[in-house]
Amino acid sequence: MADLMNSDVFLAFCTYATIVVLKMMFMAPLTGYFRMTRKAFSNWEDTAMSKSPEARKKMLQTNPDVERVRRCHLNDLENIIPFVVIGLLYALTGPDLSTALLHFRVFVGSRFIHTVSYVLALPQPSRGLSWVVGMITTFSMAYRVLTTALYL
């Protein structure tokens, strides 16, 4: 156990994985914020701040801002989890520290840019490009895992 924590590459993985997972978790309160300010909920029991049944029904309609944040959250799940899984295995293959740091930093940076592009609806290709950069980084780590640890 102490072994793992003595590896700089593994420490770097811990740091960047935690940061990017925290970023992903932050999408949940952001969704909550948009739900509150836009008064758009998905559950009947969440609309109890209003008394009138009609007002409550209206609060159950979808809101484009809420849906946008939710899509961004789902995209995080689809990209950040693969990074964490493959990044963990990658860190265990013992790559160069500088190469590993490059992968971790580029991925985490790309996901922050992706979130900003998505939530603020910046014109394309800002969102698309940041998504592609993250994908390529994860593929590059997967390539190293498969070439050093292949056992079929």
Added chain:
Amino acid sequence: MADLMNSDVFLAFCTYATIVVLKMMFMAPLTGYFRMTRKAFSNWEDTAMSKSPEARKKMLQTNPDVERVRRCHLNDLENIIPFVVIGLLYALTGPDLSTALLHFRVFVGSRFIHTVSYVLALPQPSRGLSWVVGMITTFSMAYRVLTTALYL
């Protein structure tokens, strides 16, 4: 390898992570149960138990009970996966056994309460509170990871 499995904290992590992931997986058969009893499916090929095309089309409409379980499942993905990732790194930082157990138990307990609150549509703040407790537990573990393993 034997090393990891000799650590009580790591064994506790294995136990609680497995339990809470099994709980998350249980949402899938629960969705299936509601789809069957409510006759609400998303795929044309799933409605083949009926012969009439109109009856099959009707079975493709969304059902509020099914959607509720699906939202609960997605919320599990958004919260339990971060717990598993950050909890694994947390267990490797060598925390006190009692502190670690407290984190794991509170998180897993909060997610069971969350599921019951969500599926039974209990009045707020039961669902909201259980969600917040789980988030705080994960943040607390992330704080420990970042303060003991920071390598930027």
Added chain:
Amino acid sequence: MADLMNSDVFLAFCTYATIVVLKMMFMAPLTGYFRMTRKAFSNWEDTAMSKSPEARKKMLQTNPDVERVRRCHLNDLENIIPFVVIGLLYALTGPDLSTALLHFRVFVGSRFIHTVSYVLALPQPSRGLSWVVGMITTFSMAYRVLTTALYL
């Protein structure tokens, strides 16, 4: 660290986990392909290839083929992530190599069949059966983790 990578079971886990996570990631470009060919997007900024506001609005309608791939992707998240988490802990419990390989191969195979069944809308029970096989494989690994590493 070298320790883990000297274990054949762990190497096999690395290989199969990476392959099945890459399969999951492949759903994203596949969604992109269907969005492009069906001209069905979720974000206003993604429809900028057209000038007319009406044409752009039309491109924001949902398309059944796109939705099908997205459901398949979400189903991957719901099943492949639990496999990766429980499979990692399972690999650390030191199972027989042949038993471990059987679990990994059956799971990964079942998910490839699941994807083909889902995307091509093959008649049931091809999709349902492949999903069940994957679930049972993960449960079987979870059983081993809980019986060898239980610490409540």
